[in-house]
Amino acid sequence: MFDYLQRWFNRHFSDPQVVILALVLLIGVFIAIFAGRLLAPLIASVIIAYLLEGAVSFLERHGSRRAPAVILVFSLFLSLFVVTMLLLIPLLAGQVGQLARELPEIAARLQDVALHLPERYPQVFSDQQVVDLLASIRNNVAAFGQRIVVLSLTSAVQLITFLVYLILVPLLVFFMLKDKQHIVAWFLQFLPQERSLVNHVWADVEAGIGNYVRGKFIEILIVWVVTYVVFAILGMPYAMLLSLLVGLSVIVPYVGAAVVTVPVAAVAYFEFGLAPHFWYVLGAYAVIQFLDGNVLVPLLFSEVVNLHPVAIIAAVLTFGGIWGLWGVFFAIPLATLIAAVLRAWPAPPEHGST
Numbered sequence: 001m002f003d004y005l006q007r008w009f010n011r012h013f014s015d016p017q018v019v020i021l022a023l024v025l026l027i028g029v030f031i032a033i034f035a036g037r038l039l040a041p042l043i044a045s046v047i048i049a050y051l052l053e054g055a056v057s058f059l060e061r062h063g064s065r066r067a068p069a070v071i072l073v074f075s076l077f078l079s080l081f082v083v084t085m086l087l088l089i090p091l092l093a094g095q096v097g098q099l100a101r102e103l104p105e106i107a108a109r110l111q112d113v114a115l116h117l118p119e120r121y122p123q124v125f126s127d128q129q130v131v132d133l134l135a136s137i138r139n140n141v142a143a144f145g146q147r148i149v150v151l152s153l154t155s156a157v158q159l160i161t162f163l164v165y166l167i168l169v170p171l172l173v174f175f176m177l178k179d180k181q182h183i184v185a186w187f188l189q190f191l192p193q194e195r196s197l198v199n200h201v202w203a204d205v206e207a208g209i210g211n212y213v214r215g216k217f218i219e220i221l222i223v224w225v226v227t228y229v230v231f232a233i234l235g236m237p238y239a240m241l242l243s244l245l246v247g248l249s250v251i252v253p254y255v256g257a258a259v260v261t262v263p264v265a266a267v268a269y270f271e272f273g274l275a276p277h278f279w280y281v282l283g284a285y286a287v288i289q290f291l292d293g294n295v296l297v298p299l300l301f302s303e304v305v306n307l308h309p310v311a312i313i314a315a316v317l318t319f320g321g322i323w324g325l326w327g328v329f330f331a332i333p334l335a336t337l338i339a340a341v342l343r344a345w346p347a348p349p350e351h352g353s354t
Helices: 002-013 016-034 040-061 066-115 127-153 155-178 180-188 196-234 239-249 256-272 276-301 309-329 331-344
Strands: none
Touching: 040 066, 040 155, 040 196, 066 155, 066 239, 155 180, 196 239, 196 276, 196 331, 239 256, 256 276, 309 331
């Protein structure tokens, strides 16, 4: 057994470049798993700085020096950040609170609809199925109410953490943009001088991940704004909250749109019944999803990520289970990283080679 493991190790790790790449990957995985929560502000700052770097580089390519470019891009980011904090979050919090207050009425209407199901569709629904459905509705409503109570009890601690993030993250973003070259040089001094395989993998990943992450943020913003405008025109309640859910649904390919259809249809039904306005909402939502999948996505992500749908879904399930929403968002970039490593990994020598 030991001889077999030794031969396997020599076959796959005889190249020093492979060992360096493996160590870099292991250190990255270790930091993400065991220090991810502790370093959350730093990781968030790195991601935001990475996204803003594209705008800074664009200004530099068009004749601007780096310092003015950084100041301009950071000022725009900070302005958007402040507007979001002052306008958007209070609006979302108000709609979430309104939804919590109306939950008993929504549950009562669900119960009324469920009680008539055996009369209207006796071949499909039995009395026992309706009883089980009502029990599930009551349990879900109670669980949601308990989560709101727990959230209110821990709001003081969360508020302090939020205020720390509010100050710390913009500062880190500014210094990462301003001193990017020094930070990168400091980090590279810990790597061996000869790291061609690591550089090859990073160049392969950088070509796809940078455009993907920036494109995904743009897609979320466009879908969110368009959906909010459409829902507001149609008189949908919780328009901001629902449009945010629709925007975030594009994070999960193939699945997110189907999942978010349920709350959109439910709110439209409780507000309008089966009147024409209900069908207008569903029709507009279907058009938005169609344009997103067939127009916006090809424009933003043409040839950026070349992964099989099975690989994408497997990555979403795996990384989403490990890191939650952030894992879902970065599932495709992480899958792209794995694919780049597998492509760059040298093939083991043949058994007959010397």
